[in-house]
Amino acid sequence: MNRNELTKIAETWFSNQGWKPFAFQKQTWTAFLQKKNGLLNAPTGSGKTYALWVPIVLDYLKKNPDYKTKQKKGLKAIWITPLRALSVEIEQSAQRFADEIESGLTVGIRTGDTPQKVRTAQKKSMPDLLITTPESLQLLLSSKNYDKTFKNLNAVVVDEWHELLGTKRGVQMELALSRLKTVSKDLRIWGISATIGNLEQAREVLLGPDSEAFQNSTLIRANLKKKISVKSIIPEKMEKFPWRGHLGLHLIDEVVPIIKNSRTTLLFTNTRSQCELWFQKLMHKYPEFAGEVAMHHGSINKETRLWVEQAIRNETLKAVVCTSSLDLGVDFAPVETIIQIGGPKGVARFLQRAGRSGHQPGKESVIHFLPTHAIELIEASALQKAVQKTAVEDRIPYLLSFDVLVQYLTTLAVSNGFFPKEIWPEIKSTFCFQGITEDEWLWILNFVTKGSQSLQAYDEYKKIEIEEDGLFKVNNRGIAMRHRLQIGTIVSDAVLTVKYLKGGFIGSIEEWFISKLTPGDVFTFAGRNLELVRIKSMQVLVRKSKKKTSKVPSWMGGRMAFSAQMSELLREEMYAASASTAAGSKGKSEELKALQPILERQQKESIIPRQDEFLIETFKTREGYHAIFYPFEGRFVHEALGSLLAYRISLLSPISFSIAFNDYGFELLSDQEIDMQQVLDNDLFSAEFLMDDLYKSLNATEMARRKFRDIAVIAGMVFTGYPNKLIKSKHLQSSSQLLFSVFKDYEDDNLLYLQSFRETFEHQLEEGRLRMALERIHHQKIIWKKCEKPTPFSFPIITDRLREKLSSEKLEDRIKRMLKSLEN
Structure with a gap:
C-alpha cells in the first residue's frame, strides 16, 4: 500500500466517527510515514493521541500486507506518559482505532499500578503498544535480555514532554532513548508538548543535539486558535488593607451560583491544604452539596481518585475541588467551568487549567479567577494580557545530572551489563551530558565500581564488578533487587x-x-x-x-513560586496601575478599576512604583522597625534577596533581622533602626560578589546538604527501604548527611557533592534570575518612603509573618485590631 491508500484508511475511519482530521494530524501522519522524528505542539483535548497512534498503525499495515491473516508478535511502539491517570484514556482511544480498522494490534499498560499477574503475562508476550511511565521503562531496561524485547521497536512517543523537560525524569528519558536508538534499528522518536517558550530547544533535548535523529526531524504546530475568556470574581467591598488570611474563603458565596449554573465545575487550588479547607467550608456552609461535590489531590487514595475521575466523565458530580493533580490529561469532555482560586504562579499552568473547560476542538474555554487577597487582582489583569499574547514560560533542561547517570549505569549493569566504550558515545549524544568530559566519565565509572576515593573501604558502595572481558555487571542479587526497588528520580519526603x-x-x-x-x-x-x-x-x-x-x-x-514570565507580566501591570491612578479610570481593566480604593490609599501613604523606580518603605510598629522592599520577583528570589541584603547590612553594623516575603516583596524586621541611607550609599543591591555573599548569607552548605539527600537516593548511595518497610525520612537524612560530611572533609572534588551546590544555586535559588533582578534594580531610581504606618502593599507581607506564629483564630482577631487602627 502506498501513502495515499494508507491515509485513506484513516480518513475513512475518521468520517465514520463523524470527525474530520485536522491539518496538524495529517501533517504528523505524513512526517511519520516519511520516517521522520519530531515534536508535536498541540493543546490538551485537540486529538493528539490520534495524530501519532494512527501513523504507527498505518506503518505496521504497510510493512505487513497480510496483517489480517498473519500477526507479527512483539513490541512495536511505546507510549510514555508522565501521569498514570492518563494511561487508561490513551489505552481506550488507541485500542478503539486498532480494533475498528481490524489491524489485530493489542494495547497494554505497564505502570506502578499494574497488577503482578498482568506483568508476568507481558513478560511472556508483550502487547504491540505499551503505555508506560519513564520509571517503568527504566525497569524494563533493568531486565535480562531487554534488547530482545526492544529489537523490533518502531516508535517511542513521549506525551506531555513539557512536563518532563526541566526535571530529572526528563534526563531519565534522554538516557533511555540514547540506548533504544542503538538497540532498535528502525526507531522513530516523537514528543507531544503543550505550548512552552522554548519549543525548539525541547525538540533538541528529546532527540539529542547533534544526533541523526535531530537532523531528520520536524516541529509541527497545531495552530488551533483556542478562545479563552478570563472572568475575575471581584468582591463587592474592597478592603483597603488586603491580607491572605482567609485564602479567598470570604468569596465562597460568589462561587456557589457559578457551580449551580454549570453542569460540572473544577475548582483549582494551589496547595493540598487549601484544597482541604475549601472543601470543608463548602460542605459546612452548603450541606445540600453532599454527594455532589468531591475532592481530588495527589495524597488521596487511588480508588477515590479514580472514582472522582469517572464521576466527572459521566457527570454524576457537580463540582470537584482539586489541585494540580487534575492539571493534565484525564480527558473529561463535559467539564464546563473552571475556577482558579488564587494566583496560579505561572502562565502555562493557567492556560493548561483553562483548557480543561471547553475541552474539545473549537470550543471556548471559560476560567473564573478568584483572588485570595485584593492585590491578586493585579495578577488577574496581567493574566488577561498573557492569554491574549500567549506568553508562556521556558522549561530549563538539567545539565550534568550525575546522580541520574549513576542510576542509569547501574540499571544497565543489573540487566545485561555494559561495555563503557560502547555506552560512552550514547551518553555523550544526549543534551544533558553533551558537556561531560573524559575525566568526569572515568570518575563516574570509578564511583560505580569502587565507591569513590573516600568510600573504598566499604563494600556496599562497590556495586558493579568488572569481568575479565571488560563487561561492567552487577552479579549480586541483593544489590540488583534493591536497585530495581529504587529506580526513579522523584524523591519526596517519606x-x-x-x-x-x-x-x-x-x-x-x-x-x-x-x-x-x-x-x-x-x-x-x-x-x-x-x-x-x-x-x-x-x-x-x-x-x-x-x-x-x-x-x-x-x-x-x-511552596510554589512565581515563574519569571509571571513576574515580568506582574511588573508591567503594576506600572500600568501606577500610570492609571494618575489618569483616573479611563481605559482600565475591570480588575484595576476595582482596586482603585487600594491604589489611592497606597498612593496617599507611599507611592506605586513606576517602571524606572524601585520602592523601599520603612515604618515603626510595636513589633519593631520594618523595612519593606518591592522587587515583584516571586518568593524564591525574595527569600534569597532578603537573606543577601540582611547579610550585607550586618557587615556595615551589627544588627539581626527576621525576614518575611511573598511574591511581591520582602521585609526585614529588626529591633533597631536600619540606617537606610548607609544601605543606599554602599550600593548593597550590587550583583558583584553575588555567589560569595549568597554562600555566606543563606547557609548554602545547609541547603546543599538537604539537596544532597535527593542526589544520594537517586544515585543509590542510601537505600530507601523495601515496600511496606520504608526507612524513616530522618534516618535517610542522617545517612545522607554523614556521606555529605565525609565528602566535605575528605573529598571535596566529589562530583555528586559538587552537584548538590550547583543544583541549589541553579534550581532552588534561581541564581540567574536573582542576578537579573539585581541588575534591574541597579538601573532603577531607588525611592525610599518613610511611612507613618503599614501601607496596603506592605500589609499582606506583615500578616504572612504573623501567620507563622499564631493560630488562625488568634490571627484573625489580631488582624481585625490592626485593620481598625489603620483605618482610623
Whole structure:
C-alpha cells in the first residue's frame, strides 16, 4: 500500500466517527510515514493521541500486507506518559482505532499500578503498544535480555514532554532513548508538548543535539486558535488593607451560583491544604452539596481518585475541588467551568487549567479567577494580557545530572551489563551530558565500581564488578533487587499512609507534617476531621473527630513560586496601575478599576512604583522597625534577596533581622533602626560578589546538604527501604548527611557533592534570575518612603509573618485590631 491508500484508511475511519482530521494530524501522519522524528505542539483535548497512534498503525499495515491473516508478535511502539491517570484514556482511544480498522494490534499498560499477574503475562508476550511511565521503562531496561524485547521497536512517543523537560525524569528519558536508538534499528522518536517558550530547544533535548535523529526531524504546530475568556470574581467591598488570611474563603458565596449554573465545575487550588479547607467550608456552609461535590489531590487514595475521575466523565458530580493533580490529561469532555482560586504562579499552568473547560476542538474555554487577597487582582489583569499574547514560560533542561547517570549505569549493569566504550558515545549524544568530559566519565565509572576515593573501604558502595572481558555487571542479587526497588528520580519526603483504627485506608501524608503532631491532635484530611491516635510502622492511625478546630496539613509542594514570565507580566501591570491612578479610570481593566480604593490609599501613604523606580518603605510598629522592599520577583528570589541584603547590612553594623516575603516583596524586621541611607550609599543591591555573599548569607552548605539527600537516593548511595518497610525520612537524612560530611572533609572534588551546590544555586535559588533582578534594580531610581504606618502593599507581607506564629483564630482577631487602627 502506498501513502495515499494508507491515509485513506484513516480518513475513512475518521468520517465514520463523524470527525474530520485536522491539518496538524495529517501533517504528523505524513512526517511519520516519511520516517521522520519530531515534536508535536498541540493543546490538551485537540486529538493528539490520534495524530501519532494512527501513523504507527498505518506503518505496521504497510510493512505487513497480510496483517489480517498473519500477526507479527512483539513490541512495536511505546507510549510514555508522565501521569498514570492518563494511561487508561490513551489505552481506550488507541485500542478503539486498532480494533475498528481490524489491524489485530493489542494495547497494554505497564505502570506502578499494574497488577503482578498482568506483568508476568507481558513478560511472556508483550502487547504491540505499551503505555508506560519513564520509571517503568527504566525497569524494563533493568531486565535480562531487554534488547530482545526492544529489537523490533518502531516508535517511542513521549506525551506531555513539557512536563518532563526541566526535571530529572526528563534526563531519565534522554538516557533511555540514547540506548533504544542503538538497540532498535528502525526507531522513530516523537514528543507531544503543550505550548512552552522554548519549543525548539525541547525538540533538541528529546532527540539529542547533534544526533541523526535531530537532523531528520520536524516541529509541527497545531495552530488551533483556542478562545479563552478570563472572568475575575471581584468582591463587592474592597478592603483597603488586603491580607491572605482567609485564602479567598470570604468569596465562597460568589462561587456557589457559578457551580449551580454549570453542569460540572473544577475548582483549582494551589496547595493540598487549601484544597482541604475549601472543601470543608463548602460542605459546612452548603450541606445540600453532599454527594455532589468531591475532592481530588495527589495524597488521596487511588480508588477515590479514580472514582472522582469517572464521576466527572459521566457527570454524576457537580463540582470537584482539586489541585494540580487534575492539571493534565484525564480527558473529561463535559467539564464546563473552571475556577482558579488564587494566583496560579505561572502562565502555562493557567492556560493548561483553562483548557480543561471547553475541552474539545473549537470550543471556548471559560476560567473564573478568584483572588485570595485584593492585590491578586493585579495578577488577574496581567493574566488577561498573557492569554491574549500567549506568553508562556521556558522549561530549563538539567545539565550534568550525575546522580541520574549513576542510576542509569547501574540499571544497565543489573540487566545485561555494559561495555563503557560502547555506552560512552550514547551518553555523550544526549543534551544533558553533551558537556561531560573524559575525566568526569572515568570518575563516574570509578564511583560505580569502587565507591569513590573516600568510600573504598566499604563494600556496599562497590556495586558493579568488572569481568575479565571488560563487561561492567552487577552479579549480586541483593544489590540488583534493591536497585530495581529504587529506580526513579522523584524523591519526596517519606510518605505515611493514613488509616482508621478499625481499618480502612484514607490516603497518604508527608512525614514532615505528621511529625509535628502529638496523639490527640486533630487535623483535616480528605475532607474529614481526624484525631491522631498513634503512628505505627509508617502508618498514621486515626479516628473521626467532632472537634471544630483542626490543623490543616501542609505539603512540601505548597511552596510554589512565581515563574519569571509571571513576574515580568506582574511588573508591567503594576506600572500600568501606577500610570492609571494618575489618569483616573479611563481605559482600565475591570480588575484595576476595582482596586482603585487600594491604589489611592497606597498612593496617599507611599507611592506605586513606576517602571524606572524601585520602592523601599520603612515604618515603626510595636513589633519593631520594618523595612519593606518591592522587587515583584516571586518568593524564591525574595527569600534569597532578603537573606543577601540582611547579610550585607550586618557587615556595615551589627544588627539581626527576621525576614518575611511573598511574591511581591520582602521585609526585614529588626529591633533597631536600619540606617537606610548607609544601605543606599554602599550600593548593597550590587550583583558583584553575588555567589560569595549568597554562600555566606543563606547557609548554602545547609541547603546543599538537604539537596544532597535527593542526589544520594537517586544515585543509590542510601537505600530507601523495601515496600511496606520504608526507612524513616530522618534516618535517610542522617545517612545522607554523614556521606555529605565525609565528602566535605575528605573529598571535596566529589562530583555528586559538587552537584548538590550547583543544583541549589541553579534550581532552588534561581541564581540567574536573582542576578537579573539585581541588575534591574541597579538601573532603577531607588525611592525610599518613610511611612507613618503599614501601607496596603506592605500589609499582606506583615500578616504572612504573623501567620507563622499564631493560630488562625488568634490571627484573625489580631488582624481585625490592626485593620481598625489603620483605618482610623
